[in-house]
Amino acid sequence: xxxxxxxxxxxxxxxxxxxxxxxxxxxxxxxxxxxxxxxxxxxxxxxxxxxxxxxxxxxxxxxxxxxxxxxxxxxxxxxxxxxxxxxxxxxxxxxxxxxxxxxxxxxxxxxxxxxxxxxxxxxxxxxxxxxxxxxxxxxxxxxxxxxxxxxxxxxxxxxxxxxxxxxxxxxxxxxxxxxxxxxxxxxxxxxxxxxxxxxxxxxxxxxxxxxxxxxxxxxxxxxxxxxxxxxxxxxxxxxxxxxxxxxxxxxxxxxxxxxxxxxxxxxxxxxxxxxxxxxxxxxxxxxxxxxxxxxxxxxxxxxxxxxxxxxxxxxxxxxxxxxxxxxxxxxxxxxxxxxxxxxxxxxxxxxxxxxxxxxxxxxxxxxxxxxxxxxxxxxxxxxxxxxxxxxxxxxxxxxxxxxxxxxxxxxxxxxxxxxxxxxxxxxxxxxxxxxxxxxxxxxxxxxxxxxxxxxxxxxxxxxxxxxxxxxxxxxxxxxxxxxxxxxxxxxxxxxxxxxxxxxxxxxxxxxxxxxxxxxxxxxxxxxxxxxxxxxxxxxxxxxxxxxxxxx
Numbered sequence: 001x002x003x004x005x006x007x008x009x010x011x012x013x014x015x016x017x018x019x020x021x022x023x024x025x026x027x028x029x030x031x032x033x034x035x036x037x038x039x040x041x042x043x044x045x046x047x048x049x050x051x052x053x054x055x056x057x058x059x060x061x062x063x064x065x066x067x068x069x070x071x072x073x074x075x076x077x078x079x080x081x082x083x084x085x086x087x088x089x090x091x092x093x094x095x096x097x098x099x100x101x102x103x104x105x106x107x108x109x110x111x112x113x114x115x116x117x118x119x120x121x122x123x124x125x126x127x128x129x130x131x132x133x134x135x136x137x138x139x140x141x142x143x144x145x146x147x148x149x150x151x152x153x154x155x156x157x158x159x160x161x162x163x164x165x166x167x168x169x170x171x172x173x174x175x176x177x178x179x180x181x182x183x184x185x186x187x188x189x190x191x192x193x194x195x196x197x198x199x200x201x202x203x204x205x206x207x208x209x210x211x212x213x214x215x216x217x218x219x220x221x222x223x224x225x226x227x228x229x230x231x232x233x234x235x236x237x238x239x240x241x242x243x244x245x246x247x248x249x250x251x252x253x254x255x256x257x258x259x260x261x262x263x264x265x266x267x268x269x270x271x272x273x274x275x276x277x278x279x280x281x282x283x284x285x286x287x288x289x290x291x292x293x294x295x296x297x298x299x300x301x302x303x304x305x306x307x308x309x310x311x312x313x314x315x316x317x318x319x320x321x322x323x324x325x326x327x328x329x330x331x332x333x334x335x336x337x338x339x340x341x342x343x344x345x346x347x348x349x350x351x352x353x354x355x356x357x358x359x360x361x362x363x364x365x366x367x368x369x370x371x372x373x374x375x376x377x378x379x380x381x382x383x384x385x386x387x388x389x390x391x392x393x394x395x396x397x398x399x400x401x402x403x404x405x406x407x408x409x410x411x412x413x414x415x416x417x418x419x420x421x422x423x424x425x426x427x428x429x430x431x432x433x434x435x436x437x438x439x440x441x442x443x444x445x446x447x448x449x450x451x452x453x454x455x456x457x458x459x460x461x462x463x464x465x466x467x468x469x470x471x472x473x474x475x476x477x478x479x480x481x482x483x484x485x486x487x488x489x490x491x492x493x494x495x496x497x498x499x500x501x502x503x504x505x506x507x508x509x510x511x512x513x514x515x516x517x518x519x520x521x522x523x524x525x526x527x528x529x530x531x532x533x534x535x536x537x538x539x540x541x542x543x544x545x546x547x548x549x550x551x
Contacts, residue, residue: 004452005212005452005453005455006413006414006417006418006419006420006453007410007414007419007420007421007422007445007449007453007454007455008419008421008455008456008457009422009423009424009441009443009446009455009456009457010421010422010423010424010456010457010458010459011217011426011446011456011457011459011519011539012423012424012425012458012459013425013427013459013462013519013520013522014425014428014462014464015429015462015463015464015465015522016460016461016462016463017085017458017459017461018393018423018424018425018464019052019053019056019393020071021421021423021459022042022053022391022393022421022423023053023056023057023060023072024071024072024075025059025391025419025421025509026042026057026391027060027061027072027075027076028075028079028080029389029419030061030096031076031079031080031083031092031093031096032088032511034092034095034099035099036104036389037096037099037106037108038103038106038108038210039343039386039387039388039389039524040107040108040388040389040390040391041108041110041115041389041390041391042108042110042391042392042393043109043110043111043112043115043388043390043391043392043393043406044109044110044224044393044394045109045111045112045393045397046111047111047114049111049393049394050109050110050111050114053109053393054107054109057109058097058100058101059098060072061093061097061100062093062097062245062351064076064089064090064093065090065093065097066090067086067090072191073089076089076472077089084100088178088512090239093536103343112398113363116363116364116367116405117363118360119367119370120363120366120367123366123370125368126370130356131357132356133357133358134355134356134357134358139189139192140357142188142191142348142351142359143185143188143189144185145351146188146344146348146351147181147184147185147188147192147460149347149350149351150184150340150343150344150347153343153347159210160340163336163339163340164340166336167336167337169339170336173306179218185447187337187340187341187344188344190341190344191344191345191348191359192359193398193435194364194399194401194435195435196341196345197365199342201340201344203342203345209342212256213335213338213339213342215333216331217332220328220329220331220335221327223324223328223330224325224328224416227318227321227324227325228269230317231266231267231269231271231314231317231318232266232267234263234266234310234313234314234317235262235263235264235265235266235267235314236263237268237310238260238262238263238307238310238311238314239263239264239267241303241306241307242260242263242303242307242308245299245302245303247299247300247303247523251288251292251296251299251300252288252293252300253286253287253288253289253478254276254289257274257276258276259274259276259277259279259280259286259287259311262274262277262311262314263310263311263314266314266318268483271318271322273315273318277311278315280311281311281312281315282308282312283309284300284301284304284308287300287304288300303328314483319544321494323499323500325386348382364399364401364402364405365401367405368401368404368405378483387409387413388413388416388418389413389418389419389420390406390409390410390420390421391414391420391421391422391423392421392422392423392424393423393424394405394423394424394428395422395423395424395440395441395445396424396425396426396427396428396429396436396438396440396441397424397429397436397438397439397530398424398436398437398441399435399436399437400435400437400440403437403440403445403448407448407449410434410449412457412523414449414453422441422445424438424441425441426438426441426442426515426516427506427516438516442515442516458519460521460522460523461522461523461524461525462522462523462524462525463525464527466528466529466530466531466532467524467528467529467530467531467532467533468530468532468534469532469533469534470522470523470524470528470532472534473520473522474520474521474534475520477517477521477523478520480517481513481514481520482514482515484513485510485511485513485514488509488510488513489510492504492509492510540548
């Protein structure tokens with residue numbers, strides 16, 4: 001255990017022993033005080049991992065109590081010199097083991113969701129919940145119920161009927177089946193996302209949501225129309241200049257790919273300028289070929305001032321409007337869905353009340369409100385345990401909401417100098433569909449708690465893989481991040497809106513991939529076995545030939 005700070009953050013790649021680390025630290029805390037288990041909350045992400053952690057801790061205690069020498073017992077003896085005597089260690093382990101078994105309910109190793117549910121049930125009265133409320137875990141049941149409720153509303157809500165008709169027409173225009181039920185069920189999945197609660201709050205703050213949506217739609221439509229008409233006028237103006245002077249389009253270099261075709265394209269709403277168009281701006285030399293006849297060059301030179309001015313204005317205008325124009329188009333594409341989502345939000349409230357249920361996603365929001373409005377000790381008292389130590393596993397899959405809920409608890413613990421542990425690996429973040437945010441482990445926790453209170457370290461050795469596998473992983477993952485970062489940076493450098501690039505720069509996106517993988521290299525333990533096999537398969541898209549492979 002590192003002793004310089006109360007919160008330790010370990011970044012641990014696959015096979016590096018993070019579960020061993022968490023279990024060993026838990027055991028060491030137990031040997032400080034046989035009743036310490038009542039003050040420790042160990043959090044994992046799955047029920048299976050929870051049971052495995054409990055079995056490991058109790059199993060190791062039982063082994064040590066019987067006199068078996070294990071890696072854990074050696075760590076405990078190094079940490080506690082007074083337990084160097086084997087008999088003293090056995091007696092202490094036996095006492096802890098029996099104490100936990102006789103008070104098993106206070107042995108707190110759980111998933112995040114289980115812990116949150118425990119807190120919410122403790123506060124059911126305070127937050128106005130019926131003590132017999134049901135926690136609905138099946139998302140499909142909720143989505144089907146909400147879809148049925150919406151269809152029932154079609155008979156009484158002209159507003160909803162108009163929106164449904166609009167969506168159906170859009171689907172037909174896009175060559176899709178008019179039956180949008182599958183799309184509606186997909187949209188209903190949003191109610192299980194953390195961002196949905198911000199949407200609900202915003203809807204409740206509107207005095208007349210329908211009027212607000214109508215105003216937004218008209219504003220966006222007017223903006224899109226204004227940009228498109230302005231660009232169309234630039235295109236017409238450019239073509240008029242060419243025709244007025246009787247210039248043949250063949251006079252310009254490039255033929256079909258000539259920059260001059262840009263004036264036709266922007267009349268067709270094709271606004272992206274090619275490299276040829278950008279190079280032609282303020283550069284008369286590119287407008288005709290070197291071999292062009294003198295009279296051709298003269299004719300082109302005569303219209304250059306006015307035509308180049310028109311081209312520059314068109315490019316400048318679209319560059320200035322790109323962000324707002326594309327944003328407006330994106331909003332208009334999704335506005336019908338947002339309107340339906342607002343009605344879903346209303347129906348969800350009715351569904352909760354009618355069935356006396358909470359969604360699993362509701363519990364995180366409720367705990368967030370509890371933590372925000374109450375002192376942390378009060379929460380401890382209600383749930384029956386006064387936790388002093390938090391051991392959080394697989395932290396790369398923690399969401400912002402979950403961190404907001406745990407942060408006050410950690411802050412309270414850190415404030416009194418108690419030991420806490422966070423373990424994870426940003427490279428293994430797999431719960432982004434549940435709003436998992438690997439940036440928390442990467443930097444946010446340290447920033448929120450305070451760098452002076454945080455000790456960071458990495459588990460470098462890979463105990464799971466053979467030597468060749470480790471070598472391959474090190475080679476692959478030491479090169480890929482730089483390539484991905486370069487590809488991203490090159491693509492973003494082409495974005496004309498400088499404000500976007502400035503935001504990306506402020507949020508460190510031009511270094512974020514390499515930063516996330518900076519500790520990717522793993523070392524081989526002393527007893528690492530040689531050999532190993534790697535097989536890679538490259539899968540083509542659908543309707544293609546069988547995958548190729550390389551070994």
